[in-house]
Amino acid sequence: MFFIKGFNKEQYYSANMKLEVYIENGYDKNTIKEIAKESFGDKEFNLEEIEKLGQVVAIRIKNPSEEEIETFKNKIMEKYQIEEKEFELYQIDMPTVRIRTFVEPYIFPIILITILSLIFVGIISKKSKKIIENICKIIIKLIIISGVYFSILLICRLQFGTYTMPIALAIYLLTLLVSVNKIQK
Numbered sequence: 001m002f003f004i005k006g007f008n009k010e011q012y013y014s015a016n017m018k019l020e021v022y023i024e025n026g027y028d029k030n031t032i033k034e035i036a037k038e039s040f041g042d043k044e045f046n047l048e049e050i051e052k053l054g055q056v057v058a059i060r061i062k063n064p065s066e067e068e069i070e071t072f073k074n075k076i077m078e079k080y081q082i083e084e085k086e087f088e089l090y091q092i093d094m095p096t097v098r099i100r101t102f103v104e105p106y107i108f109p110i111i112l113i114t115i116l117s118l119i120f121v122g123i124i125s126k127k128s129k130k131i132i133e134n135i136c137k138i139i140i141k142l143i144i145i146s147g148v149y150f151s152i153l154l155i156c157r158l159q160f161g162t163y164t165m166p167i168a169l170a171i172y173l174l175t176l177l178v179s180v181n182k183i184q185k
Helices: 029-040 066-079 099-125 131-155 164-184
Strands: 016-022 045-049 056-061 088-094
Touching (some): 029 045, 029 056, 066 088, 099 164
Antiparallel strands (some): 045 056
C-alpha cells in the first residue's frame, strides 16, 4: 500500500493552494469561513490568521478551480466593500511536506533510548547469560509493534499528521518499558 499510494497526509501537509487575502479594515473569522464554504462547496479547507492585526487571512484548500477562486474573491470584495484595484489576493502553491520531515526529530531520541535500554538489558541479563537472546527479543518486539502501527495507518488510510509521530514514540516507549520490565523480573 505504501508503494501504491503512500501515507494519507493531513491537508496542511499535502500539496494544496494557499489563498492569502489582505483586508485593510480587518475581518471576521466566521464570515470568512462562511464565504469559503459558499465558494468552495464541500471541499475541505483550513483557515489561518497570518498576522495579529487581523488584516491578513489565509485559506488552504486542495485543488481549487479558477471559478471557485474568482467566486471567493468576488464575495470577499462584496462583503468588505473593497475595490478591484485595492484588493490583494495571493495564490501560493504549497508543496507536499515529506514524511522525512516528520520523522527526523524523533530519530536521535529513539536511537539513544534504545541503545541505553539494550545496554541496561545486557547488564541485567549478564547473570542469567541470556544477553543476546533478551536483546534480540526486545528488538524484534519493537520492530513488530512499530510495523503494526504504521501498517494500520497505511491500510486504514488514517491521516499522517501532527500527532502521528508522538503517538508512535509513545507506543515505542511503552513497548520498550514493558519488554525491559519483563526481562528485569
